[in-house]
Amino acid sequence: MSGEAILVLMGLAAVIGLVFLIARWKLNPFLALLITSLLLGAAAGLPLDRLLAIYEEGVGGSLGHIALVVGLGTMLGKLMAESGGAERIAQTLIGWFGPQRVHWAMMVAALVVGLPVFFEVGFVLLIPLVFTVAMRTGTSIIKVGLPMVAGLSVVHGLVPPHPAALLAVGAYQADIGRTVLYALIVGIPTAAIAGPLFASLIDRYVTIEGPNAMAEALTDGGNGPGAATDTRELPGFGITLFTILLPVLLMLLGSWADLFAPADSATNDFIRMMGHPVTALLAGLLLAFLTFGSARGYDRETIGRFLEQCLAPTALITLIVGAGAGFGRILMEAGISDAVVGMAQRVDVPLLLLAWLVAAMMRIATGSATVAMATAAGIVAPVAAGSDISPELLVLATGAGSLILSHVNDGGFWLVKTYFGMTVPQTFKTWTVCETIISIVALLFTLLLALWL
Structure with a gap:
């Protein structure tokens, strides 16, 4: 057997072993990824004195982006939920599409929001809406959430300016113009098949049991549909939509920087900086302090408490994402x-x-x-x-x-x-x-x- 085939089989065995550790032995995914990565690296002949450094490079390279994006996006989502902004958008979408077609509404929202943003950015922006819509309509998270991730994935993989x-x-x-046109022609029906249609089918066979910590953190305390929103005035749909789309607009503007200023000019550099996912999400969060915070009657202490509450559940997922990136780096270096x-x-x-x-x-x-x-x-x-x-x-x-x-x-x-x-x-x-x-x-x-x- 050739060396190339042996490497491929080793990689396949590592993936199978990883799934076995997590699914069968119920080992924490972070630990399973770490253990499997180190064993694979050693078995593939990577130098033992460099093995951990290689793994750390993969983890660090991913977390440098993911941790900031997940943190800022989760904060923005928390404020949107606590202010009633997620409730307002949920009510509007339900009104437009009807309770029986909210999964189509989430696909459309994801296709629009996801056009200029990374998958994970769109995900953390839209996941509070998924939780709220699912609670208000009594629809499962799978039926509402899968169309959202399908829409984001399609534009992430097919459509510039990604x-x-x-x-x-x-x-x-x-x-690039024809590419965008062809991508939409291909992507929209693809998202419909993999999103709402598949979600409606698989929802019959997969049932999620137990409490969802992230849903409780990103909705109105997890108290149920409409909790804490029936006795207060909800923010307007327009200002809510503008707040959540501000990062999207800034990132889109950043991708078009050369249309507004010469390349390598200070203005061009500034536009690109404002269009970076981290800067754009930070701008959206600062605006949310006003539109979802002080404008809704919350003081700075209350806003700070909201932000602290929502960050705790993101710690483990951030570690897992980083560990997965380290595993990918081992695969490449081996x-x-x-x-x-x-x-x-x-x-x-x-x-x-x-x-x-x-x-x-x-x-x-x-x-x-x-x-x-x-x-x-x-x-x-x-x-x-x-x-x-x-x-x-x-x-x-x-x-x-x-x-x-x-x-x-x-x-x-x-x-x-x-x-x-x-x-x-x-x-x-x-x-x-x-x-x-x-x-x-x-x-x-x-x-x-x-x-x-």
Whole structure:
């Protein structure tokens, strides 16, 4: 057996062992990820004196972004919930779509909010709405939440200005306008199938039991639908929507900085800084101090108490996301990711399918959709040069592959599991299947679109 095949089998064995430790032995996911990563690194021949440093680099590289985003987004969500802002948006969405179609409302909200933001940013912005809508309508968190994460995932993987999609646009020399248009043509029906339609089906077979700490932290104390909101005036829909969308608008503005000021100018740098997810969320939080805080009659001490209450449940999930990133770094440093990509390159398949396959292999190996898409585009672009395949469709095929089979080495897996209050097997049945449906359906729509262009 070749060394490449041995590496792939080792990576597969590590993933299976990780799932076994968490699902069967009920070991804490953070500890399971840490133990599995170190054992895999040692077995793969990484230098023992560098093993922990390599793992820490993966953890630190992820937490530097994730911890700030989750913290700021959770604070903003808490203030929106305590002020009644989440209740106001929930009432409006229920009024527009009706109680029987709130899962479609969450998909639409995610597609709009998710256009210019990272998946995890959109997730922490919208999850309070998911909890509130689910409580008010008596709908399960799965039926309301899966359409939200499906919408966010689709735009994250397919639509510029997301960083990986922009990298793929540059690598394939695609036209960004046509890429956005084709991505929406492919993405909207894909989100509908993987979101509301799949959620309505799987909701019959997966039941979440027990209290949800995150739902209690991000709603009105977890006291039930409409609690603490019937006796006070709710904030207006317009100001609530503006507050939650301010980070989205700032990030969108940052991605268009070159339209407003010359590149490398001080103005351009300032616009890009304000469009950074951390800065944008901070601006939204500061505005929320006014619109959701003082304007609703809360003093600074009360606002501070709200922020302290909501941060405690985020500690474990932040550690788990970081540990997952460390596991992905071990896979890359051990050469397992390169081995997976090498095997995919030797398969004689059409270009669109090759782009999807390479990205899918990278996604499964590293857990990162961004890394998978960026890496696959760099690998496939030289092969695609001079071909008659639409470069815009290559971007979509690569993005579709980068979303497949989210599992234990993906931070998104743990975000969904922890916030939704699911077990690991339940997360596989819902989130992992949802992501895989997105990947396959988006590829099929891309291939269909290729027949018409």
